[in-house]
Amino acid sequence: MLSGRSKSNNQQKPETKPSSPLTDNYQLNETTLREIYSNCLDVVFRPFLVGGKTRATLIYIEGLTNTEEVNDNLLAPLMGEAAVGLSVYGLLENKVHISKVETVKSYADCVEALSVGNPVLLVEGETDGLALGLNKWAARSIEEPTAESGIRGPREGFTETIGVSTSQLRRIIKSPALKIEAIKIGNYTQTQVMIAYIEGLADKTVLEEARQRLKRIQIDGILESNYIEEMIEDNPYSPFPQVKTTERPDTACSAMLEGRIVILTEGSPFVMVVPTTLFSLLQSHEDYYQRFFISTTIRWLRYTFIALSLLLPSLYIAVLTYHQEMVPTALLITMASSRESVPFPALIEALLMEVTFEVLREAGVRLPKQVGAAVSIVGALVIGQAAVQAGIVSAPMVIVVAITGIASFMIPRYVIGIAIRLLRFPIMFLAGTLGLLGIMLGVIMIIIHLCNLRSFGVPYLSTIAPFKGSELKDVAWRAPWWMMDTRPHHTENTNLTRQAPGQKPSPDNNK
Numbered sequence: 001m002l003s004g005r006s007k008s009n010n011q012q013k014p015e016t017k018p019s020s021p022l023t024d025n026y027q028l029n030e031t032t033l034r035e036i037y038s039n040c041l042d043v044v045f046r047p048f049l050v051g052g053k054t055r056a057t058l059i060y061i062e063g064l065t066n067t068e069e070v071n072d073n074l075l076a077p078l079m080g081e082a083a084v085g086l087s088v089y090g091l092l093e094n095k096v097h098i099s100k101v102e103t104v105k106s107y108a109d110c111v112e113a114l115s116v117g118n119p120v121l122l123v124e125g126e127t128d129g130l131a132l133g134l135n136k137w138a139a140r141s142i143e144e145p146t147a148e149s150g151i152r153g154p155r156e157g158f159t160e161t162i163g164v165s166t167s168q169l170r171r172i173i174k175s176p177a178l179k180i181e182a183i184k185i186g187n188y189t190q191t192q193v194m195i196a197y198i199e200g201l202a203d204k205t206v207l208e209e210a211r212q213r214l215k216r217i218q219i220d221g222i223l224e225s226n227y228i229e230e231m232i233e234d235n236p237y238s239p240f241p242q243v244k245t246t247e248r249p250d251t252a253c254s255a256m257l258e259g260r261i262v263i264l265t266e267g268s269p270f271v272m273v274v275p276t277t278l279f280s281l282l283q284s285h286e287d288y289y290q291r292f293f294i295s296t297t298i299r300w301l302r303y304t305f306i307a308l309s310l311l312l313p314s315l316y317i318a319v320l321t322y323h324q325e326m327v328p329t330a331l332l333i334t335m336a337s338s339r340e341s342v343p344f345p346a347l348i349e350a351l352l353m354e355v356t357f358e359v360l361r362e363a364g365v366r367l368p369k370q371v372g373a374a375v376s377i378v379g380a381l382v383i384g385q386a387a388v389q390a391g392i393v394s395a396p397m398v399i400v401v402a403i404t405g406i407a408s409f410m411i412p413r414y415v416i417g418i419a420i421r422l423l424r425f426p427i428m429f430l431a432g433t434l435g436l437l438g439i440m441l442g443v444i445m446i447i448i449h450l451c452n453l454r455s456f457g458v459p460y461l462s463t464i465a466p467f468k469g470s471e472l473k474d475v476a477w478r479a480p481w482w483m484m485d486t487r488p489h490h491t492e493n494t495n496l497t498r499q500a501p502g503q504k505p506s507p508d509n510n511k
Contacts (some may be wrong), residue, residue: 011032021106026124030057032124033110050078053123059110064117068138073097073158074119074132092130100133115190136333141165145247147268147414154291159249162192162266168249169196173256177201185228192266193228196252200495201259201487202303206275206456210261213387213421225265225272234454238260239422241415242455251285257498258487275458278450279475282306284412287478295478305407310420313350314439316400316430320346322435339389347432349393352427353401356383358421361405463488 010342022029030045037043046058056078060070077096092101102118104110105128110120117135144163158165166180181195193214197207213232222228225245233242246252247269251263282302287295318325320335327335342349360383384402387393404424411417423446430438453460463471464511471488473479480505486496487493 002413020108022104022110022122022127024125024127026055026057026122026126029122029129032107033059033120036107036111041204046075046077048079048169050123052079054293057122058119059114059122059485060119060134061117064114064135065138066117066134067135069098069136074121076133095109098132098134100325102133104129104131112190136225139402142168146250148246148248148285148412150284150286152283152355154250155249156249158249158252158269160262160267160269162194165249165264165269165271166194166196169253169256169257169262172249172253181209181211183219185214186219186221189223191200191222193222194264196256196257196262196264198259201257202261203259203489206458207261210263214263216405217263221350221359222265223267225263225268227269228263228265229272236454238449238453239419240460241281241419242276242279242453244273244281244413245270245415246270246273249287254285254288259489259495274359277455277458277462278416278460279463281413281416282411283474292478292480299478302410302412306420309407309411310424311427311443312404313354313400313424314427314442315436316397317346317350317428318431318435318439321432335394335396338394338396342394343391344393346397347428347430349397350401350428351425352402353387353393353397354424357405363392385414427488456501 018033020419030047042062043063044060044070045060046060048056058070058074060067074096080342090097090362101289102113104120109131110129112119113131115146116460117137118131119134121130122134123130126235129437138157139161142156143157144155148157156168158168168181169178169356175198177199179197179199183193183195184190185193195207195214210232217228217231219227219231229241229245230236235242246255252271252273256262260276261274263274266273283299284302287299290298292367299350324332343434344352373409384393384398388398408417409426411420427439427442432438432444434441450461451459451465462468465474468488473483474488481499482505485501485503489496
């Protein structure tokens, strides 16, 4: 929990007179809003006469408001001859074709409406203003997420528009039990953050904790979901992520059906899932879209290569430096002959190759897609071959680093993959100084850290520590769907039934 974190807020809020209500003085209201938006060339004040006699001003921001709808469905009816004899509210009810109209009672309400693209209408003689639902801005179309692509499954991902993202959740989960709560974070950006969960499935303790942690955030602005992630995680100094992120609506809905909570951030296609565990980060969405024995085989293969990604260079260093007796004689002679001209010990040799490989990998990510993959692959081949021929590194070391790099690509999520890649280096130092004893020490320290880690109060190694045998069917292997009668639970044991029992297909049932 974050009970020890300071709750003080020294941030300066923008001077928009948020506590001042609108008055019945039309001219004062307009003048005040003009002062608030002074030196803002994109804010338009459009004065006109309602029905040819009542003064009014329409305020909107260019680029955020649908000006065509404003002209056709608002200004034309209000300024037309047919408007004579009706009050402003009568005009809105009878002449203006706008589906969403809200009352604004203060300058802060006006600023809030304008900032999301809804124009504000001020009318002479009226104490309140009207916010009209005519927002429209350029948005990215729904595309397949590049970081979580797959062979089978839905091809759509979240976008930066939070309204589109929530509609994607609603399209999958059609029950009114899907609840979506909103909160604004950021004194200047006023970023909309939404909490989505299924009532009756979500853990109430975790849900209330999520609300409190979000409300405690006081910052100038939120530009990406990682801002929030770093402020709500339990242990900010751990290399392991305690918040799961995804671009896939089906993954987010699957998490909510397990009782987890989804946090969406305006302007980011990455949504956060809490609480999370280590094993949920090591699972892929495709595990559930293929036959169970295929998914189980791939999952075991993934676990094996994740261990190799963490320990293979360290094992090579330890065996070559301290435990040569563990290597068969023929292989040891071959390795010794390949290292005859190498001037560095195995630890320095491994560090040179690992750092070079990580640099090439990051360069491939940062470069344009057309050349990034070519640079990383060609660079690794050319540099590796040149280093062997120059006698700087040995051929077995190049093979070990290459296998380690390929193994790291088996990790389905980048955030957990980079944590394992970072931990590889201290374990290599321990292997170079203490041999296999150092590797054992490093692994024990990692396990102790994972046992102490929490995600919103839920143990990070949940299912294994504390042990929950009934939930191993989705950790050690991927059981068929007809066996998953219960959903995983975190701190409450309510509503654990996922499906009716007896779903196993049989020849008698299929007749």
